[in-house]
Amino acid sequence: MSSGISSVLTNLSTSDHTVVVSINIFVALLCACIVIGHLLEENRWMNESITAIAIGLCTGVIILLTTGGTSSHIFVFSEDLFFIYLLPPIIFNAGFQVKKKQFFRNFTTIMLFGAVGTLVSFFIIFFGAKKIFEKMDIGDLDLGDYLAIGAIFSATDSVCTLQVLNQDETPLLYSLVFGEGVVNDATSVVLFNAIQNFDLTHINIWSVVELIGNFLYLFIISTLLGVFAGLLSAYIIKKLYFGRHSTDREVAIMILMAYLSYMLAELFDLSAILTVFFCGIVMSHYTWHNVTESSRVTTKHIFATLSFIAEIFIFLYVGMDALDIEKWKLVQTSPGKSVGVSSILLGLVLVGRAAFVFPLSYISNLAKKSTTEKIDFKQQITIWWAGLMRGAVSVALAYNQVNVYIVCTLHIQESN
Template sequence: MRGFQVKKKQFFRNFMTIMLFGAVGTLISCSIISLGAMQFFKKMDIGPLDIGDYLAIGAIFAATDSVCTLQILNQDETPLLYSLVFGEGVVNDATSVVLFNAIQNFDLTNINATIAWDFFRNFMYLFVSSTMLGVLTGLISAYIIRKLYFGRHSTDREVALMMLMAYLSYMLAELFYLSGILTVFFCGIVMSHYTWHNVTESSRVTTKHSFATLSFVAETFIFLYVGMDALDIEKWRFVSDSPGTSVAVSSILLGLVMVGRAAFVFPLSFLSNLAKKSPNEKISFKQQFIIWWAGLMRGAVSMALAYNRFTSAGHTHLRGNAIMITSTITVVLFSTVLFGLMTQPLIKILLPHPKHQSRSMTISSDPTTPKSFTVPLLGEAQDSLDDLGGQDIGRPSSIRALLTTPTHTVHRYWRKFDNAFMRPLFGGRGFVPFVPGSPTERHPQNQWQ
């Protein structure tokens, strides 16, 4: 769902910074949490934990949940901050899951150079393969709807086909032991760029509301599940004899989460600012603080990974597993409730609401985007001109210009390749196929939106 709703132009404009935060930052945070847990937990009586468990703890608590911050931020007023928080959250979840799966696949009791290299190769294989599978599935869905007559004229069939293809990408990822969350994300991006523009107008409206509703229901259900699971008394009985240990473990994990976030947000923001010449593109210290704060909350991904790791032998039989499960629940609930409640006042203090709304608020209500009623998918009104080549981006005049504006250069060449080869084959905005009687064809101007 996130991939389908993401504001693609802002996402890819800040792609390098997002990958720095989401991928490199997650690895840094995972390393700090793992090393910190190893140092502290070995001195505490919480049961036997091996090196694989400590690395798994790092991956579990490196997974962020920035839903609360995204609900408060307005991407029309703060497009840079919103895209960084949103993009980092998605890439972070995917990186955490891929890293956790890589840890599960290796026996890390005796680490050497060969095992470390194999671990890195496996991590990159999972990351790249999951991404390519999602892209391929999205392209297949666009080709089916554009070239084949399957489902044409039927809103029910078009919407069902889009949902089933997205689900197919997840099932294929699980079948090949890849990252389902990363596959679905990039499948959603490709589908929103090609497939969504190939269906009829009624199907666009239906998918726009259906995907947003399903996303909201899924997030609500996950939080309800976490709340109900916290009331399961059985797992708490094993830590009731030493409540101080449980509180200490939760506090240490929460402290490591805060330190791990700070260890990469501020240094990587400094490095990102060095490559940007425009002050508007640089990340201010207040924005860095909000990015740090947004990543302190933990959610469904952390819960799922903790259960995957520490319930394989039964959380009711091993005290160490029970402590880790209850500590994860405590950190998730505490960070979500406390930090979530403090998010809105904090943002109001650091980023005061402007007295006059920017003109982009009225421009961005483009009815032809999948989530335009709340979050415009393609952003500014100039996007359509950019996608059709209406606004050219100058070539870099030097190596320094290329290094300081890499995304602009990549976007320029990608747009040319997209318009020349991809859109004629897979469809998309400006290349809507002719369908007699289609609601889209009754408004010829729609094909250029």
């Protein structure tokens, strides 16, 4: 009996030691990403995200060599890690740090690009992928998988473009790229969730109306929940005045209320990303002005730091995941077809972006009287190109897809 208990404790001790070693290595890699990213700060073509992916790739190679080609990861991925721990600080900080004056001045155009444009891109990628992939016979993908492909690849990431844009020199362009990126992420997640709840076995005109209604319901209720959470935090802090005793309580209530809004949205099957984004906007406009000066400085840097670390964490893992031996086994029998599928998806993304950026820019310009507020052709090209990258939200949605054969952001998994 005692020998059995001793064996169990030994196994637990070994498992805990492995976890500790993995965490130490990953934290050290995060530090390396920050240091190297800082040294390359003057390079326009490199930033922390690209640096993290490169370091992840190098680390994956080393792990593959040391494990005899069986793994490229330090630890096993869980989609809960994305949705519960990493995405909330990234999206909240995007709303909290947004330049509200420029954002709401161009709100109509941003919503055109971020909401209407995302839907246009979604339908083009969905129909294009379905028609082409069915002819290529890449695997047993059903209608839900093609819809998921459309939602996943309509989610953009404008981080790299924002790195080379100056907010003071090009305020209009910066505001549009940033605003579209955030609203696009939220719209893609709402669309993805609506598809997951959609009955694909009986499709008719009423089911399409139901899908649109479900999309609008998720979009509106998620937004209202975020606004309510932000206003509630402002009311509590203003009435109770935590700052007279401790600024720590002010900072803590802001962080916890923001996270609570995210988790409530998850609890009620809403769009948590949309909720926490608008919670961040409301908090930055109301709650932030009700706290003490020291708390303002503290919260601004805390939210930015948490978001920064979460983004580096995600891209570092993506770099290692690019060498996942299990994914490469799925495509090793037909690498040419895999490259072809990836090229087709890239082409569909390009067409999908062009299909709404240029027409919607023209419509937006019709409503603008001042030439400085209009989007010229060069800016339209920049906005079109800015949406070609796929970031954390795309990765999270791809990992969250239940079907094991669904397309991943970096690899196309196929079964023959």
